[in-house]
Amino acid sequence: MQGDLGSRVAALRWYHTIDLGDGVVTKGIDDSPLRLARLDLPDSLAGQTVLDIGAWDGFFSFEAERRGASRVVASDYFSWHGGGWGSKKGFELARQTLGSKVEDVDIDVMDLSPDRLGTFDVVFFLGVLYHLRHPLLALERVASVTRKLLILETVVDMVGVDRPAAAFYPGRELNGDPTNWWAPNVPALHGMLRDVGFSEVRTVTPMPSASYRFARAISHQVRGKNAFAQAFRQDRAVVHATK
């Protein structure tokens, strides 16, 4: 059985690193357990409904289910329908293997609405904002389906600049990926979230020190990911926004 599962897993390209049990772990390009540790998720999601927007292989959806959520919906469109290099096959195989009841809805971020999906106690919006051409409009859509708590993770740029601002990447400036468009700085992110209806917005990741950003920028340059000067101004931040 493990051999069979192992070969089915190996036949797919994975974004997430998911422990499927029996020693089978997907070889995702994303260090998903490390990112999970930065989200400051509630230990228990018992009785909560959860929507995971841009779920891809579903690591964070399965984690919400593991933490006791009463209902979890994984939504995506871009990666599930060949917009990039991904597909929905990883999500489907992981869900089957984990015996998960996570539901799936094929829907683009810009089409989210209470009419289409209903509303959810907790919404995950992780690693998606910077992929969107219209981030403030997208946040309006995300807010419309959030009943209580939004957990958002994103690239932020212009770290340390107090004035709300966003960096625009018209080409491949961010991670060499032409599907990356905008990264706000933290004041802009807070301002946008308040503007779309969240009354309390809290960054749960620490403000990166200059020495951390220096080391991060060197690592980006060595790996050919982002130029030193650009990477020095960037980070990833996690925000909890409540209605």
Ligand SMILES: C[S@@+](CC[C@H](N)C(=O)[O-])C[C@H]1O[C@@H](n2cnc3c(N)ncnc32)[C@H](O)[C@@H]1O
């Ligand atoms: C970097 S992955 C993040 C996946 C997952 N939420 C996580 O945090 O690990 C970006 C996700 O955003 C979704 N997405 C939605 N709209 C997109 C767009 N216009 N361009 C690229 N990705 C988009 C992709 O399908 C993909 O699932």
